[in-house]
Each structure stands twice: as structure tokens, then as C-alpha cells.
Amino acid sequence: MIRKLQGLALTSAALLMLSGCTGWQSALDVHGAAAISLKQLILLIVVICSIVWTLVMIALIFALWRKRDRREQASGIDPTTEPRLMMTVVAAVMATVVVIGAFTILSFFTTRTLNVAGKDDLTIKVRGLQWWWDVEYVGSMPDQRFETANEIHIPVGKNVRLQLEGVDVIHSFWVPSLAGKQDLIPGRPNELIIRAERAGVYRGQCAEFCGLQHAHMALFVIAEEPEAFEKWTRLQRQNAANSSGPEADAGQQAFLGKQCAACHTIRGTAATGTTGPDLTHVGGRKYIAAGLLETTRGSLAAWIADPQTLKPGNNMPMVPLNAEELRSISAYLAGLK
Numbered sequence: 091m092i093r094k095l096q097g098l099a100l101t102s103a104a105l106l107m108l109s110g111c112t113g114w115q116s117a118l119d120v121h122g123a124a125a126i127s128l129k130q131l132i133l134l135i136v137v138i139c140s141i142v143w144t145l146v147m148i149a150l151i152f153a154l155w156r157k158r159d160r161r162e163q164a165s166g167i168d169p170t171t172e173p174r175l176m177m178t179v180v181a182a183v184m185a186t187v188v189v190i191g192a193f194t195i196l197s198f199f200t201t202r203t204l205n206v207a208g209k210d211d212l213t214i215k216v217r218g219l220q221w222w223w224d225v226e227y228v229g230s231m232p233d234q235r236f237e238t239a240n241e242i243h244i245p246v247g248k249n250v251r252l253q254l255e256g257v258d259v260i261h262s263f264w265v266p267s268l269a270g271k272q273d274l275i276p277g278r279p280n281e282l283i284i285r286a287e288r289a290g291v292y293r294g295q296c297a298e299f300c301g302l303q304h305a306h307m308a309l310f311v312i313a314e315e316p317e318a319f320e321k322w323t324r325l326q327r328q329n330a331a332n333s334s335g336p337e338a339d340a341g342q343q344a345f346l347g348k349q350c351a352a353c354h355t356i357r358g359t360a361a362t363g364t365t366g367p368d369l370t371h372v373g374g375r376k377y378i379a380a381g382l383l384e385t386t387r388g389s390l391a392a393w394i395a396d397p398q399t400l401k402p403g404n405n406m407p408m409v410p411l412n413a414e415e416l417r418s419i420s421a422y423l424a425g426l427k
């Protein structure tokens with residue numbers, strides 16, 4: 091009975107671990123150029139190391155076996171086998187040097203393919219803050235510039251240069267299906283080129299412990315066909331939608347009248363704060379609070395009513411609102427598509 095239970099526990103633990111290898115956030119489920127070459131490298135290293143391990147184990151068992159056969163012979167080293175022993179040791183040392191040398195060369199060339207000196211089609215600035223991602227599309231003209239948060243749209247098959255910088259502490263940008271990790275360090279800009287080979291939503295996560303809500307610092311890369319991407323950028327460049335209806339109007343008034351506007355920007359209104367995410371098109375994003383909640387009118391209301399219970403320690407204070415204000419503000423923000 092206990093055996094059975096142990097077996098069951100082991101199997102389910104193994105399955106649980108393996109289930110981490112697929113899905114929208116896995117270094118083994120790859121859809122980006124960099125992630126593909128990293129996966130090839132790691133598979134190659136695992137296969138070669140497995141072969142080496144098996145050979146060593148066979149040699150060890152063989153040696154133990156022979157020793158048992160000869161235990162009766164009291165003699166020490168047999169002079170006839172000594173040269174052979176020497177040869178074996180030299181061969182093993184050489185094989186080790188060759189394998190490690192090959193790994194070094196392969197890693198070097200793989201790292202070169204991740205080179206940020208390559209050509210890019212689009213540049214995006216990504217700033218890491220406790221505990222969300224500020225995303226700025228730079229563009230060649232000032233009117234092409236816009237900001238969003240926690241969600242990066244990119245066109246499929248294009249090289250996208252990410253300029254990464256930490257604002258408060260060190261964070262790390264990691265979207266396992268697309269590329270390796272890159273740190274965001276205050277005062278020292280880093281770069282990373284990502285390219286998605288297939289349309290889809292890829293989840294990423296801050297990969298450097300950055301404080302209390304480090305685990306709630308997710309981001310999403312949405313790779314789209316070029317037309318869909320163009321459509322999205324055109325929409326993002328626009329100012330916030332004119333509030334539709336009396337409830338949203340009241341919501342806008344309440345938003346601008348409270349502290350919200352001191353921390354958040356809604357382009358096209360008097361709200362120009364920069365401490366928190368740009369909310370110009372917040373209703374069109376899949377998630378709020380860096381992957382914590384799916385964006386719905388209800389989750390917006392829950393967040394605004396009490397951000398400190400949902401994400402303790404985050405930098406948005408609880409702003410006292412009456413029920414009417416809470417209702418209208420969440421209606422207004424949900425409508426900002």
C-alpha cells in the first residue's frame with residue numbers, strides 16, 4: 091500500500107514537473123529565434139552528457155566486476171597491464187578535453203547568434219519598476235511615440251530591439267519561449283533582440299528577485315501578423331477614447347478630481363502622472379497589475395477599491411472613493427480600449 095502511494099506520488103511529481111515544459115511560458119516550447127538556438131544547445135549538451143555518463147557507468151561496473159574476479163590474487167599492480175592502464179587514463183583525459191572544448195565553442199557560437207548588434211526593425215524601451223513594466227514605443231517621429239504597460243505587441247518574423255533599464259532596483263526580462271534573460275539595471279541600459287516566428291501570446295516573468303511582489307511581475311508579448319500589429323499601433327497612438335455616456339463621463343470627472351491623475355497618464359485628458367502605468371488604452375489590455383487579474387470592469391473595480399489587499403506592498407495606495415465614484419471610474423477605464 092505504502093509502496094503504491096510512493097509510486098503514485100513520484101509519478102505525479104514527475105508529471106507535474108513535465109507539465110512545466112509546455113505552454114505559454116516555457117524555455118522548451120520555443121517560438122523565437124534566440125530561444126530556438128538556446129534549446130538546441132541545451133539538448134545537445136544533455137545528450138552528450140548522458141552518453142558520457144552512461145560510458146563512465148559501464149566502465150565503472152566493468153572495473154568492479156573484474157576486481158571481484160581477481161580478489162583472490164594477492165598481487166598489487168600487474169606489470170603487464172600497467173601500460174594499458176596508462177593509455178586508458180590518457181585517452182579519458184583527452185576525451186574530456188575534447189568534449190569540454192566542443193561545448194565551449196558551441197556555446198560561443200550560440201551566444202553570437204543572440205548578438206544585439208544585429209539589424210532591427212523596431213525599437214521598444216522597456217523599464218522595470220516595482221512591480222510592473224513600462225513599455226514605450228519610440229518610433230522615428232515624435233507623433234509615433236506612445237506608452238503602454240505590461241503588454242508588448244510585436245510583428246511576427248521581425249527583429250525587435252528592446253532597450254532595457256531598471257528604474258528602482260534590478261529586474262530581469264525573461265520570456266522563455268522567445269529569448270534568454272536580460273537584466274534591467276538602474277543607470278546601465280541593456281539590449282535584447284527578440285523575434286517571434288509564430289503568432290501567439292507569450293508570457294514572461296521578472297526573473298531577478300526585486301522585492302515583495304516579484305512573483306506578480308508578469309508581462310505578455312503578443313506576436314501578431316504585420317497588419318494586425320499596424321492596426322494596434324495606430325490605435326495606441328491615438329488619445330483616449332471620448333467617454334461614452336453619462337456614467338463614463340462621471341468616471342472621468344472623478345478620476346481627474348482624485349489623486350489618480352497625479353500618478354497615471356490618460357492621453358487627451360489632464361491626467362499626466364508618470365508614477366503608475368499609462369492608462370490611455372487600459373481597457374484594451376488583457377491583464378492589469380502585471381498579470382494579476384484579467385481586465386474586466388469588475389476586476390478594475392476590485393483593484394481600485396483595494397490594491398493593497400490584492401498586491402500587498404505595491405506602489406498604488408488605496409484612494410478612498412464612494413460606491414458611486416468606484417462604479418463610474420471602473421466603467422470609464424474599462425471603456426478605454
Ligand SMILES: [Cu+2]
Pocket residue numbers: 218219221260261262296297298299300304307
Ligand atoms: Cu522585477
